[in-house]
Amino acid sequence: MIDSTRPVAVRAAEHPSAARTARRRRLAGRATPYLFLAPALVLFVGLIVYPMIRAFQMSFYDWKVLAGATSTFIGFDNYARAMGDPVFWRGLANSGVYMALSVPPQVVLGLLIAMLLKSKSPSQPVYRVLFYLPVVTSWVVVSLLFKYLFADQGLINWALADVLHLGDGSTSWLSSRWTALIAISALGIWKGIGWSMMIFLAALQGVPESLEEAALMDGANRWQRFRVVTVPAIRPALAFVIVMLVIGGFNVFTSVLLMTGGGPGGQTEVLLTYMYRQAFTNLDFGYGSAIAVLLTMIVLVLSLAQMRIFHGTGQEEG
Amino acid sequence: MKRSLTTLTVTSVVAAATLALAGCSGSSPTADASDGATETVAPVTLTMWGTYGNGGNTAQTDVLNQTLIPSFEASHPGITVDYVDIPYADLKQKLTTGAAADELPDLVRSDIGWVAQFASLGVLAPLDQEMDDFSTYADATYPGSLATNAWDGHHYGLPLDTNTRVLVTSQAALDAAGLSEPPATFDDLQAMATALAGKDIATFADSGLQGWNILPWIWSGGGEITDADLTTSTGYLDGAESVAAVQMLVDLYTQGAIPNLITGNSGATSTSDGLPAGQYATILDGPWMRDIWAGQYPEFAPIYAPVPAGPGGSISVVGGENIVIPATTEHMDAATEFVRFTQSEEFQLAMATVGQMPVVESAGTKAADADPFYAPFATQLATAKPRLVIPQSSEVDSILSTELTPAFEGTTTVQAALTSAAKQIDALLTSN
Numbered sequence: 102m103i104d105s106t107r108p109v110a111v112r113a114a115e116h117p118s119a120a121r122t123a124r125r126r127r128l129a130g131r132a133t134p135y136l137f138l139a140p141a142l143v144l145f146v147g148l149i150v151y152p153m154i155r156a157f158q159m160s161f162y163d164w165k166v167l168a169g170a171t172s173t174f175i176g177f178d179n180y181a182r183a184m185g186d187p188v189f190w191r192g193l194a195n196s197g198v199y200m201a202l203s204v205p206p207q208v209v210l211g212l213l214i215a216m217l218l219k220s221k222s223p224s225q226p227v228y229r230v231l232f233y234l235p236v237v238t239s240w241v242v243v244s245l246l247f248k249y250l251f252a253d254q255g256l257i258n259w260a261l262a263d264v265l266h267l268g269d270g271s272t273s274w275l276s277s278r279w280t281a282l283i284a285i286s287a288l289g290i291w292k293g294i295g296w297s298m299m300i301f302l303a304a305l306q307g308v309p310e311s312l313e314e315a316a317l318m319d320g321a322n323r324w325q326r327f328r329v330v331t332v333p334a335i336r337p338a339l340a341f342v343i344v345m346l347v348i349g350g351f352n353v354f355t356s357v358l359l360m361t362g363g364g365p366g367g368q369t370e371v372l373l374t375y376m377y378r379q380a381f382t383n384l385d386f387g388y389g390s391a392i393a394v395l396l397t398m399i400v401l402v403l404s405l406a407q408m409r410i411f412h413g414t415g416q417e418e419g
Numbered sequence: 420m421k422r423s424l425t426t427l428t429v430t431s432v433v434a435a436a437t438l439a440l441a442g443c444s445g446s447s448p449t450a451d452a453s454d455g456a457t458e459t460v461a462p463v464t465l466t467m468w469g470t471y472g473n474g475g476n477t478a479q480t481d482v483l484n485q486t487l488i489p490s491f492e493a494s495h496p497g498i499t500v501d502y503v504d505i506p507y508a509d510l511k512q513k514l515t516t517g518a519a520a521d522e523l524p525d526l527v528r529s530d531i532g533w534v535a536q537f538a539s540l541g542v543l544a545p546l547d548q549e550m551d552d553f554s555t556y557a558d559a560t561y562p563g564s565l566a567t568n569a570w571d572g573h574h575y576g577l578p579l580d581t582n583t584r585v586l587v588t589s590q591a592a593l594d595a596a597g598l599s600e601p602p603a604t605f606d607d608l609q610a611m612a613t614a615l616a617g618k619d620i621a622t623f624a625d626s627g628l629q630g631w632n633i634l635p636w637i638w639s640g641g642g643e644i645t646d647a648d649l650t651t652s653t654g655y656l657d658g659a660e661s662v663a664a665v666q667m668l669v670d671l672y673t674q675g676a677i678p679n680l681i682t683g684n685s686g687a688t689s690t691s692d693g694l695p696a697g698q699y700a701t702i703l704d705g706p707w708m709r710d711i712w713a714g715q716y717p718e719f720a721p722i723y724a725p726v727p728a729g730p731g732g733s734i735s736v737v738g739g740e741n742i743v744i745p746a747t748t749e750h751m752d753a754a755t756e757f758v759r760f761t762q763s764e765e766f767q768l769a770m771a772t773v774g775q776m777p778v779v780e781s782a783g784t785k786a787a788d789a790d791p792f793y794a795p796f797a798t799q800l801a802t803a804k805p806r807l808v809i810p811q812s813s814e815v816d817s818i819l820s821t822e823l824t825p826a827f828e829g830t831t832t833v834q835a836a837l838t839s840a841a842k843q844i845d846a847l848l849t850s851n
Contacts, residue, residue, distance in 0.1 A: 168521035188821075252686035276684030359705050365683025366628075366824025367817065381512050382813045384536060 112329055160390035172387075179391035188367055189392065192375040193399075195282060199371065200350030202286035203293065207346055208339070210290070211297025216327075218298070219305050229302070233295035243292060244359035251284040251360075278368040281361050285369070288356050293349070295341045304338030305331070340411035344404055351400050372396050430838050448672075456824035463753045464499045468513070469528035470740075471506040478710075478773040480504055487769055491760045500526075518542045525746035525754045531567035531739050531805065532812050539810040544746040545573040545782055550755050553577075556762045560778045563737040567805045578778035579761055580627040580716030580770060581739035583694045583803040584635060584703040585795050586724045590715075592700035593722070595620055601724035602701065605640070605667055608727045615700060622676035623668075626697040627683060628823040629816035630806040634736050635703060638804060640648065640664025645848065649809060652844035657837040660772050664729060666833045669826060682827045683820065695719035705738060706776055723795040734801045737779070776800070811847045818843045 160179055162172040183189045202231045214232055218225050220329045235243065251274040262270025308331055316326045332339070354373040357363065363370035363378070370378075372392060380389030445606045471479040480502070503524070505513055511533060517523045518540065531535070537543050546568075547553045556577055564578035568804055588601045597613040598607075612622040625632045634644065642661030645652045655661065671677045678699070680687035691708060693699035695716040703726065712719050725733040742761050745756045760766055766787075767777040771786035776796060787797040807815055818840050826836035 165540065166515055166519050167517055170708060185548075248685060252688075253684070253689065255686065273679055273684045273686060275686035276679045276682065286538070359683050361683070364627075364685065364824075366821045368683075368824075378817075381515065383811065384515060384540065 124259070133256055156393055158392040159386050160236075160394045162387050164385075164387035164390070166384055167384060172307075175383050175387070179388045180395070182341045182388060183346060183395060184393055186376055188370060189372075192370045192372045195278075195369060196351050196353060196371045196373075198282055199289065199353050200347055202282065203289035204343065204346045206290045207293040207297050208342060211342070212301050212339075214294065214298045215301035215305055218302060229298075230370050232298050235292045236299075237296040238292070240292075240355040241359060244356045247284065247288040247356070249276070251287075257284075262309075275361050276365055281369045285356050285360055286354070288360070289350070289353065293346065297346065300338050300342050301335065304335040308334040336411070340408070343411075344407050347403055347407065348400050351396065351403075424786075435827050440770050451817060454567065462497050462499065463750045464501055465526055465750055465753055465757060466524035467502045467526035467757070468505055468510065468524045469502060470505060470507045471502075471511055471528070473507045473718075479770065479775065482769050482773050485781040487766055490765065495753070495756055498756065500757060514542070518745075521747060523747050525744065525748040525750050526757055527743050527745065528617055529576065529743050531564070531578075531737070531741055532660070534568055534741055534743060535570040535808050535812065536810040537743070538573075538575040542745055543575040544744045544748070544751070545575055546577060546744065546755070546758065547574040549744070550758070552759075556759065559762065559780065561737075561780060561783070561800055562740060563800065563803050563805050564741075564778045567737065567739075567808055568741050568743075569808055571808070576741035576743035577758060577762060579740045579742040580775035581737060581778045581800060582705045582707070582776050583735045583737055583796055583799050584631075584705055584726070585735065585799050586701055586726055587694060587704050587708065588701045588722050588724065589694060589697070590664070590720065590722065591697055592620060592694075595630060596622075596700060601722060603725070604727050605664075605729045608701070609667065609671070611700065612671055612674060615676065616674070620697065621678045621693070621699045622671060623701045624678050624693055625681045625703060626690055627822040628681060628817075628827070630819055631666075631736055631738070631816075632681070632703075633819060633823065634804070634806060635726050635734060636664045636668060636729075637661045638734035638736075639726055639731050640667070640729040644807060644815075649807065649848055651848065653838075654841075656841040656844065657834065661731060662833050662837055665823065665826070665837065671834055672827050673829065682824050694721070703735075706739055706793065707774060709792060710774060723792075725795065725799055732802065733799070735799045737800070737803045737805045739776070808842075809847065809851060811850075814847060815844055 159172075159176060161176060163175050163178075165172045218228055218232075252258075253271075253273055255274075257274065258270040258272060261267045261272070272280060274284045312330050312334070313326060316330050321329070352373060353371055354377070357369060357371050357374050358377070363371045363374045373396070376389045376392040376396070379385045379392065469483075469822075471483055483502055488502060492499060507530075511530070514523070514527065514529075514533070514537065518537070523542070534543065538545075547557075550556070553574065557574060560578045561581060563568050564581045565574070568574045568576040568578070586601055592615075593599070593601065595618055596611045598611060598614070602608040602611050608623065614726050615622050630644070636659075637644065637656075640663055642658055642664055643655040644661075645655050668677060668681075672679075672681065678684075678687055679695075680690070680693075688698055689698070690699060690702040690704065691711060695712060708721070712721060726735045727733065735831050742758050744751065744758065748754050762779060764779070764782050767779050767782035768786060768789075771782070771790070772792070776793060777783040777786050783793075783797050783800070787793040804811055809815070822836045822840040822843075825831045826833045
């Protein structure tokens with residue numbers, strides 16, 4: 102019988118095979134967390150990190166798609182080309198406009214709906230599901246749906262002219278840059294509100310009721326309670342939602358591709374549709390990758406800036 | 420407990436890695452002939468990618484799989500053909516990723532617009548070098564279709580099926596315009612627009628300003644997109660004839676006789692709905708519309724006529740598919756045998772019964788005799804021309820539509836738009 106009170110080392114010295122087992126156990130013990138991480142890590146590295154590194158590499162080449170073909174290293178030529186490419190800048194501007202048009206309503210309306218749905222009532226789960234439904238619906242399906250809604254003889258024009266009596270309903274929404282971006286943004290807002298609502302609902306559960314009550318006792322009205330109690334309490338969620346929505350805004354792709362295809366004449370092209378066209382229509386993978394890298398850098402800088410802002414002001418108030 | 424957990428973890432890692440690797444590598448699409456045996460003896464399986472079933476139409480895949488491939492296999496013992504149907508929208512991307520991963524099939528039914536692009540990348544085998552009897556087959560096809568296989572002094576494929584756009588109208592539209600027959604010339608079309616003014620019917624509709632859309636007008640107007648040797652676009656695309664032809668369309672657009680579908684309004688009624696619905700009086704379209712309208716508008720009786728003639732005659736644009744062989748195939752002899760089979764009267768006429776126009780002139784005549792529906796298309800094909808056969812044909816399309824859209828919207832002149840487009844196309848031509 103082994104005396105379990107003696108140190109392992111002593112036991113190990115007496116029984117070499119036990120020492121090996123113990124060492125193996127210790128190693129296995131240390132390795133366990135990494136082994137648990139491994140499945141996800143393998144997929145992450147194989148399907149995300151590796152393609153990213155490859156894309157970064159491709160962006161410096163006149164990339165030949167054929168297996169085994171030699172690609173020519175051209176340094177920053179693809180980046181220089183993007184700087185002088187008016188469609189790149191228009192795509193960037195359109196991505197920015199989409200972000201500016203779609204993010205604030207998603208934050209404001211998402212928070213508003215979350216506030217309304219916070220109180221307990223029998224109908225509340227039904228509404229939560231209804232608002233969340235667009236989030237889990239396929240982008241392809243809703244993009245086609247909105248394309249028909251905003252068609253010349255679509256529901257929006259009919260509603261504007263025959264129901265609301267605003268104009269004659271002859272607006273060709275998808276035929277010019279700004280009206281088309283409005284239609285695409287409307288889709289983004291409708292589809293995204295449910296997501297921000299869900300995050301805000303979760304955050305609102307964490308607002309201490311005692312604070313609300315204290316503010317009420319101090320005579321704060323509804324708006325004042327919202328401003329000084331609710332908003333500071335859900336600040337991290339607010340920052341998270343805004344950062345994620347801005348990233349998502351710059352990544353708009355499916356809705357543009359299906360609603361306008363970047364048309365008319367490239368007027369509604371966004372960065373990702375332009376990248377896609379360069380890579381998969383023109384087979385210019387080098388230039389497409391350069392656009393992707395530039396988009397990544399823009400989003401990275403924006404996200405870092407936002408996090409700094411939120412962090413900074415958070416400390417001042419804290 | 421700990422040990423079993425570790426085992427579990429290791430197993431899951433291995434499983435995940437295997438999954439990832441399987442996802443990355445896929446399986447080889449070509450069945451390997453055993454190394455020791457010679458190619459003529461070993462059974463060979465040819466894999467072919469194509470888009471015959473596009474739109475869920477099984478008529479063409481049925482003819483291929485149930486009649487033509489069995490017939491080929493019967494006359495070529497030892498060769499099996501495995502046809503894989505791929506949606507049109509996915510095929511180009513699949514070819515691209517297949518080329519990158521070195522996993523291409525042995526035969527591809529390729530859009531005519533892709534051959535030069537993939538040939539210039541080195542993906543395709545030059546058939547004029549692989550087949551001793553290439554010219555025998557090439558000479559039998561329509562020159563306009565054959566030309567879409569040429570790149571850099573070689574032919575990388577043979578035409579497989581062809582089509583072209585003709586003018587399509589309806590009796591209702593002709594009645595509304597007070598015409599007894601479809602507009603045959605540019606002047607007729609303009610007169611039709613005058614007659615239809617204020618009647619809520621657009622005279623002509625099209626869904627874009629790419630080469631497929633705009634070139635029939637430029638060619639019929641006597642213009643060109645480049646010189647014959649593909650060295651310059653300046654002096655051709657921005658020449659007086661090209662400008663006049665496009666100007667006619669712009670004038671019709673300004674009068675409201677052409678809807679903004681042409682400038683890319685994706686919310687406008689499509690041509691295939693607008694014509695039967697009486698919204699549009701004329702459109703340009705291809706032979707595939709017969710089956711589509713038969714299904715969706717059984718009452719509609721389309722009238723087919725040549726593209727309205729201008730100073731250059733009535734000249735339309737060639738569409739269709741070519742048969743090509745990826746350079747990576749391990750079964751070149753068997754693959755070229757199948758290419759020869761696609762040029763046979765048996766193959767061409769069988770496909771003609773399900774809507775694919777023959778590319779072999781003799782078969783084309785027979786098909787038109789058997790089914791008078793094809794006659795207007797066969798006539799139009801005699802003079803139809805291909806779009807630019809260069810690797811950057813998709814870029815030419817986006818140049819044309821980007822430059823011409825503002826000309827239609829009135830923010831620039833046709834001359835300025837075409838001059839700018841010609842300069843950009845010049846740059847593409849010199850880079851080849």
